[in-house]
Structures are given as C-alpha cells and as structure tokens.
Amino acid sequence: MNSYSSKLVENAVNELARLPGIGKKTALRLALHLLKKEDNVAESLGNSLIKMRSEIMFCTECFNISDSEICEICANPNRTKETICVVEDIRDVMAIENTGQYKGVYHILGGIISPMDGIGPNDLHIDSLINRVSQGNIQEVIMALSTTIEGDTTNFYIYKKLKDFKVTISTIARGIAIGDELEYTDEVTLGRSIINRMPYESTLSK
Amino acid sequence: MNSYSSKLVENAVNELARLPGIGKKTALRLALHLLKKEDNVAESLGNSLIKMRSEIMFCTECFNISDSEICEICANPNRTKETICVVEDIRDVMAIENTGQYKGVYHILGGIISPMDGIGPNDLHIDSLINRVSQGNIQEVIMALSTTIEGDTTNFYIYKKLKDFKVTISTIARGIAIGDELEYTDEVTLGRSIINRMPYESTLSK
Numbered sequence: 484m485n486s487y488s489s490k491l492v493e494n495a496v497n498e499l500a501r502l503p504g505i506g507k508k509t510a511l512r513l514a515l516h517l518l519k520k521e522d523n524v525a526e527s528l529g530n531s532l533i534k535m536r537s538e539i540m541f542c543t544e545c546f547n548i549s550d551s552e553i554c555e556i557c558a559n560p561n562r563t564k565e566t567i568c569v570v571e572d573i574r575d576v577m578a579i580e581n582t583g584q585y586k587g588v589y590h591i592l593g594g595i596i597s598p599m600d601g602i603g604p605n606d607l608h609i610d611s612l613i614n615r616v617s618q619g620n621i622q623e624v625i626m627a628l629s630t631t632i633e634g635d636t637t638n639f640y641i642y643k644k645l646k647d648f649k650v651t652i653s654t655i656a657r658g659i660a661i662g663d664e665l666e667y668t669d670e671v672t673l674g675r676s677i678i679n680r681m682p683y684e685s686t687l688s689k
Numbered sequence: 690m691n692s693y694s695s696k697l698v699e700n701a702v703n704e705l706a707r708l709p710g711i712g713k714k715t716a717l718r719l720a721l722h723l724l725k726k727e728d729n730v731a732e733s734l735g736n737s738l739i740k741m742r743s744e745i746m747f748c749t750e751c752f753n754i755s756d757s758e759i760c761e762i763c764a765n766p767n768r769t770k771e772t773i774c775v776v777e778d779i780r781d782v783m784a785i786e787n788t789g790q791y792k793g794v795y796h797i798l799g800g801i802i803s804p805m806d807g808i809g810p811n812d813l814h815i816d817s818l819i820n821r822v823s824q825g826n827i828q829e830v831i832m833a834l835s836t837t838i839e840g841d842t843t844n845f846y847i848y849k850k851l852k853d854f855k856v857t858i859s860t861i862a863r864g865i866a867i868g869d870e871l872e873y874t875d876e877v878t879l880g881r882s883i884i885n886r887m888p889y890e891s892t893l894s895k
Contacts, residue, residue: 488761488782489754495741498734502719513708515779517742518754525742528704529735535701536723536731548695548724555694573721576694 487511492518544615546591546608548573556580556588563587565622569612569641571595571634575627587625590615595628595637604640612641616648623651630657693717698724750821752797752814754779762786762794769793771828775818775847777801777840781833793831796821801834801843810846818847822854829857836863 487493492514499510517525541547542554545567549555556562556576566587570576571594579585592607615621624645628634642652658676659668668676693699698720705716723731747753748760751773755761762768762782772793776782777800785791798813821827830851834840848858864882865874874882 487754488779489741489745489756491737491741491745491756492754495737498737501730501734503722504715504718509710511780511783512710514738514741516709517738518745522742524707525738528707529737529739531697531701531704531735532720532723532731533735535695535697535720536728539695539697539724548693548698550695550697573694574717577717 545589546593546611547576547589561586565620566625567612567615567621567623568625568627570627571629579627587623592628592637595631595633596640597633607637609641609644613644616645616650619649621648621650623653626652626654751795752799752817753782753795767792771826772831773818773821773827773829774831774833776833777835785833793829798834798843801837801839802846803839813843815847815850819850822851822856825855827854827856829859832858832860 487496492511495514495517496507496510499505499513500507502510505513517528538550540549540552542549542557543552544557545554547554547556551558557564563586567590568579568585568587569590569592570579571592573591576589576591579589590608590612592609592612594602594607596602596604596607612624616624624641626638626641628637638654645652656679657672658679659665659672665673693702698717701720701723702713702716705711705719706713708716711719723734744756746755746758748755748763749758750763751760753760753762757764763770769792773796774785774791774793775796775798776785777798779797782795782797785795796814796818798815798818800808800813802808802810802813818830822830830847832844832847834843844860851858862885863878864885865871865878871879
C-alpha cells in the first residue's frame, strides 16, 4: 500500500521528480493532470521525449543538436563559414540566434573549464575547434562564454591554443546593458566599460 | 528553420510546455536535461507516462485511481465500509491518508459544483454516492470538501439528496489550524470557531 493508491502513478511521479526543479508535489500535480486529459496527451508527450532522445544527433561540425549529421546552421549556404562563435551550450546558440545579428557558424564546447566540477579541457570540444581552425578557412573566432572565472579561464585556454594560427580572436562586448542606469552598475563592469570605451560614431548606426 | 535547431527538440519542448505551470523556457531546460542524460532516462520517463495513462483504472466503488477494478482502500478488509468520506479529488485522498487518522472508505466526486466553470451535479459522481448510501450499509457520510462557496454548495446539494436516508452526515471540523495565532486568524474562521466551540475534554486525548 502506498499513498498514491497506484503503482502506475507512483512510477510516473518518481520519474517526473527526477527532472531538475521538479519535486514530488509538482510531479504528482503533473501526473494527475495527465490522468485528467485524454489518453493521447500523455502518449504524445511520452513518445516525443523518447523519440527526441533516441533520434537526436549532434552536428559533426559544431556539436549543435541536430536532426541530421550536419546541423541546419552549418548546412545553411547563407551563413559565413569563416566566422566561428564559441559558446558553452546549445541554449547560448538559441539566445544568439534569437538576436538575428549573427550570420556565422558556431562551435559548442559542451561546458566550460571548471576544476571545481572536475571539468577539464579534455572533457570539452576544444580539440575539434582547434582542428577546424587549423584547416585554414577560418577568419575569426568569437569567444562568447559567460563572464565568470570559469569562462575567463576557458577563453584564455582557447586563446593560447589558437594564437599561433592566422585567425582573429575576439570576445563579445562586455559593458553596461542597454537600458541600465550607471549608478546601479557594478564597479567592475563600469570600470571595464570605461577602459574599453568605443568611438561614439560606431554606436550611431545601431 | 526554427530556433531549436531540431524538430525533435521543438516537439518535445512543445509537448512539455502543455503541462500546467511549465512554460517554454522550463520545457527547454527539461528537454536539454534529458539530452544530457543517458538514453534510458528519457525512455523510462516517457514509458512510465504512457503506461500510467493507458493502464490506469478508476475504482468502480469510490472512483479512486487504481491498478485494478477495486482500489486498494476499498479492497482492504481492515477499513470500515460503513463510513464514507466524500472528497473532491484524488489528492484529497492522499492528504487524508497521510494523516493516518481515517479508517473508512472514500467517495471521489471528481470536482465540485461550480456554475462559473460549467460544472453541475451531473458532471460529478454524486448519483453513485447516493446509490452507495441507498444500499443501506452506510452509517456515516463525512463531507470533506474545500471551505469555498463551491464546496458549501456541493455540501448542501449532497446533504439534501441524502437527508432522507438513515445516515449521519457530518463535515470535517473547521477552525483555527494547530499552531496558528489568534490575532492573525481571519474573522470568519475565528467567529465560527467560537460558535462551534467544543468540550475541552474532547481535545485532551489528541
């Protein structure tokens, strides 16, 4: 006898509760919601998860998630293959794609160097990035990692690996967010944004 | 071309986002979590949901969820079949079961009368409750619905239907929650708890 009255429900609740940010109470609410809905709601949810996990591929070029061997971005003839934007994970690709401002391709590291979590350079897709650059067609590598110690470490590690190749290495601009007020900006960001000031004319066309 | 880079992921995100309290961002986080984990995590989650929905039964006696035709509570020879506790849904059964204070059986209405939501008495398992009572073995019906207008309406509707049968109709006690301070209790609850005061001796054994 368990408090769920049903092994089937108990199983579903336990499985749902393994997802991040979902506890037993939320899991139960979701399970009961599925029980109230028609059969096909639970079925199509379940099948979509199984299908996604079993059929997903990772782009052999950039390690983006993909339905085929080469992802839609790498396969797109309108994207500049000479510029690679290096990001931590797939969500960063989505964030940058949503801006509509970037026309190059990506390289997804799958994480950042973080000794605290036991993640070293060999756990990330860094060798394959160097490989792509060494093939010679790349003009610029844009580092777009988080501004944390781990991000900076990873930036520097990759910079050291790439600096002997004939390639421009840049990072995305750090500074005061658009719409932010100076007095509430933290000192480090404000200080850096003064050091890295840019010609006023360059902002006019944005 | 969609911002998820993959139809498979987009499908899974859309399905997850149909669950209550889960938006597109959370759905994406869950989908990416499943992609990071081994195959079998997504598979066992998906299968448990499909299996739950397709194999679940509702107890023919009390409408509790069940793995068999009669639920574990109704089938338990140690429960008093003479007392029926009427609740709105399955979660209420779980809440009461968790107290360990109730040894009778249940009757799950599947909702409460709510004209605003278009739910009338015929949408609920009220007829089957009257049927159970009319068979004559029931001593007491305990109404355990929420203290809302809808709950009170449903209580009253059922009371009118049952009052001609030889059965005691009671409701669970309303009053100040254990541990609550008087000065923060709302007036209605406090007022009713004075009117419905109980002999001090009756609280001593609790």
